[in-house]
Amino acid sequence: MKKTSLSRSKALLGFAAVLGVMFSAAVSGAQVNVTTWHNDIGRTGENTQETTLTPKNVAKNSFGKICSAPVDGQIYAQPLTVWNSTTHKNTVYVVTQSDTLYAFDGTNCSLIQKVSLLPPNGPTEYPADCCFLAGGQCRTVAPTVGILGTPVVDTTTNTLFVVAESQVGLTGTPGQNCQNKQPPNGWVHRLHALDLTSGHGFLSEKNGGPVQIQGSVSTGKSFSSRNQIQRPGLLWLSGNPNQVYLAFSMMDGAPTPFPPGWVFAYDAQNLAAANYPKIFATTPTTGGDVNGGGIWQGGAGLAAGVDSKGGKTYIYFGTGNGTFDANESVPPNQDYGQSFVKLNADLSSVADYFTDFNALSDGCPCVDHDFGSGGVALIPDNTLTKHPYVAILAGKEKEIFVLDRAKPGRYHGSCTGTCPAMTANGQCDGTPPVCTGSDANLQTFPTGTKNYRVTPAYWNSSLYYTASQDSMKRYPLSSVCPKGKPGPVCPHNATSNDGKGHQIFFKYGNTPSVTSDGTNNGIVWAIRNYRALQGGNPATLFAFTADTLVELYDSTQCVIGGKPVDEPGPATKFSVPTIANGYVYVGTQTDLDIYGPVTRTCN
Numbered sequence: 085m086k087k088t089s090l091s092r093s094k095a096l097l098g099f100a101a102v103l104g105v106m107f108s109a110a111v112s113g114a115q116v117n118v119t120t121w122h123n124d125i126g127r128t129g130e131n132t133q134e135t136t137l138t139p140k141n142v143a144k145n146s147f148g149k150i151c152s153a154p155v156d157g158q159i160y161a162q163p164l165t166v167w168n169s170t171t172h173k174n175t176v177y178v179v180t181q182s183d184t185l186y187a188f189d190g191t192n193c194s195l196i197q198k199v200s201l202l203p204p205n206g207p208t209e210y211p212a213d214c215c216f217l218a219g220g221q222c223r224t225v226a227p228t229v230g231i232l233g234t235p236v237v238d239t240t241t242n243t244l245f246v247v248a249e250s251q252v253g254l255t256g257t258p259g260q261n262c263q264n265k266q267p268p269n270g271w272v273h274r275l276h277a278l279d280l281t282s283g284h285g286f287l288s289e290k291n292g293g294p295v296q297i298q299g300s301v302s303t304g305k306s307f308s309s310r311n312q313i314q315r316p317g318l319l320w321l322s323g324n325p326n327q328v329y330l331a332f333s334m335m336d337g338a339p340t341p342f343p344p345g346w347v348f349a350y351d352a353q354n355l356a357a358a359n360y361p362k363i364f365a366t367t368p369t370t371g372g373d374v375n376g377g378g379i380w381q382g383g384a385g386l387a388a389g390v391d392s393k394g395g396k397t398y399i400y401f402g403t404g405n406g407t408f409d410a411n412e413s414v415p416p417n418q419d420y421g422q423s424f425v426k427l428n429a430d431l432s433s434v435a436d437y438f439t440d441f442n443a444l445s446d447g448c449p450c451v452d453h454d455f456g457s458g459g460v461a462l463i464p465d466n467t468l469t470k471h472p473y474v475a476i477l478a479g480k481e482k483e484i485f486v487l488d489r490a491k492p493g494r495y496h497g498s499c500t501g502t503c504p505a506m507t508a509n510g511q512c513d514g515t516p517p518v519c520t521g522s523d524a525n526l527q528t529f530p531t532g533t534k535n536y537r538v539t540p541a542y543w544n545s546s547l548y549y550t551a552s553q554d555s556m557k558r559y560p561l562s563s564v565c566p567k568g569k570p571g572p573v574c575p576h577n578a579t580s581n582d583g584k585g586h587q588i589f590f591k592y593g594n595t596p597s598v599t600s601d602g603t604n605n606g607i608v609w610a611i612r613n614y615r616a617l618q619g620g621n622p623a624t625l626f627a628f629t630a631d632t633l634v635e636l637y638d639s640t641q642c643v644i645g646g647k648p649v650d651e652p653g654p655a656t657k658f659s660v661p662t663i664a665n666g667y668v669y670v671g672t673q674t675d676l677d678i679y680g681p682v683t684r685t686c687n
Contacts, residue, residue: 115167116664119237121317121385122162122539122595126462129541129660134599134607136666141681142607142627144641148682149650150667151193152675157182157211159671160225160383161234162317162660164244165190166280174664175280177237178676183211183230183248185278185287186676190667193678199287201231201248201276201294209250212271215262216251218311219337225313226617227258229335234317234385236328238352242280243290245328245352247297247314249273271309273297275330275348277355292356297330297348299361303368303416307346311338316459317385321397321429326352331386333378333404342376342449344368345403347386349431364431366403367419374449374503377406377421382537382595382658384459388429391473391489398435399427400489402456402477405447408439411495422447422455424477424485424492438487441497441521446481448503450512454480459539459595462489463561467545468572470563471526476547476573478536484549484559486527486573497521529559529573536593537658541608543598543630547573548608550594555587556580556610558633578633580610580626588626588635591615592657598630599663606630609663611670613655618673623655625670625679639679642686649686652677 122129141147157180165174174190187196202209211230214222225232235246253269254261261268277293279286297314300306312332319329332346345366351357366377379386379401387400406421422443426436439455440446446453457479466472473489487493497519504514534551540559541548547559557576565574580588592615600606612624625639639650653672662669668679 117167117239118165118662118664119239120320121234121383122660123597125319125321125388126464127384127387127459127539128461128464129539129595129597130543131597131599131663132602134663134666135601136681137599137607137663138601138605139607139629139636142636144637144686145684146681147637148642148679148684149639149652150678150680150682152653152677153186153188153193153195154675155180155186156184157228157230158656158673159676160232160656161671163662163669163671163676164235164237165662165664165669166237166239167665174667176669176676177235177244178671179231179235179246181211181225181228181230183250185246187287188676190669190678193676197287201246201274202250207252208255209252209272210254212249212251213254213258213261216267217271218335219339221337222617223336227262229313233314233330234383236318236320237280238320238326243352244278244280245318245320246276246278247273247318247330248276249309249314273309273312273314275328275350275355277352291352292354295350295355297361299348299363301363301365301368303370303418305344305365305368305370308343311335311343312346315383316379316381316401317383319386319388319399320352321388327429328352329386329399331379331401333380334376341374342406344375344406345377345379347379347399347427347431362431364427366425367407367421369407369409369416369419374407375419375421377403377419379456380404380454381456381459382539384539384595387460387462387475389462389473389489390465391426397429398489399429400460400462400475401425401427402458402460402479404454404456405449405452408443408447408495410434410437410439424455424460424475424487426489426492436492437494438485438492438525439495440481440485441495441523442519443495444499445517445519448512448516450504450506450510451516452480458536461540461542463542467561468563471572474526474572476540478531478549480535482531482533482535484529484531484573485525486529487525493524496524527570527573538593538595541596541598543600543606544603548596548598550590550596550610552593553589553591554593555589556594556596556608556628556633578631580628580633581635583634595658595660597661597663600630607636608633609661609668611655611659611661613657613659615657616654620654622651622653623659623670623672625652625661625668642684644684644686650679
């Protein structure tokens, strides 16, 4: 069996039990499971055990859409797959904004099971109408908010963990509720643990679930479901006990002071266990008129890994706009807005952090240079000899930040002035603070005028990153770059192109996935989305050669009978393709689309 990037980086995982892209113990051979956002807890997006799909057969006459499975709401979360050792097929799990979980046959779209995560008894509950959340702006998700964050599967116990949001006390369709302008009685987030073993109540609740997500921190700040969205993918870590983590950001339009970002940890064996949940707030300080610091990351899951050989595991993430005062020498100095946070796995405290010296200006709401608009990716351990433990992220600051996980860099700056108010059209009513200083991270890689709302993929000592309104770029990783320039991230040496001299652009960027057979036959997969909250254009699935980023395939190429036959449903924001065992899975606003080998003749 060939080595995967996960087996190369055992220290990254910190545990013997490997989540993410793993091999099913129930079958012989390399059958791949994708059980967490972007394939593994380092969030690398790579699957190095794909032997079916190669650059030779991923082409319009030999690869295409096999089927579509309709669903009852938008799919924002990444599809997950678990190899079924009985049927020898992938089971694909998708969740929707209607608070529904589906299980499909991953080869033909047939429905295996569908379950609503709304309470079957008790108060009337429906998916939350966006018009009643926070300020009712519906700029983030519309028309309803149900399940946003990608679930996580623990294959050792056949358990799927997922968070669903609902509103209490309203009936009727979302449009009718919004027109009536009669708000519901309240809002609820619940964490579910669902049994995936058909012999023990398939998709039934287990491990004490569901539990309502609620709580507060010692400073007095309390979690409010109305003002928070559970956007980042869930994280599961084995240990004593096994724990499942979930994170939140504020909903657009929440009142000031803006609610903080939150991290919750639950005992995965018993969601209702005593002394749980453990809770961390990114900006717990009370008072002031900013706070905030949501964990958004374009849907990226919290990353986890070690910072040294044999070291303990930490949790890593980036925060958005918000108060930062952790550099102050006197209390409260507990706010980590606009920062890279290295959090102890028990959520007791921040182990370390990095904050750009310009953060107090960039983090003003009217400036909106979110540091944490993109997700954190951990380079597999020991990829670079001089810097064996590296984290990478980029946001709206138009720079890629490269960090040593052992010593991220903290804060080295000073600012004069305060954040001005925001005008009606979202501009600054005055001058933002003026900051001076320097950054002590490993490397800051400027990217011009481009910003990021995505997470890079890693494969074969390269990063694949796509800024908004730009082509995808391949950035080699090396301690020393060409012409003697320092690394670890070197200038890009490939851009996504059609092989005829034309670059292929992605208006809002993309979070790619990479497949290969070890270090051979690398393919980079990406989805072009259009950020329409409802309706809009179909998504476009792309496949590129990993070395040169020359296009192999896209879902608009094959036309039969005068019509394109491969287009998926309407695109959702920040969609991530899932690839396992010869198939590609794309979630859209209306359906799950499955791609794989076909035989046909396109016009």
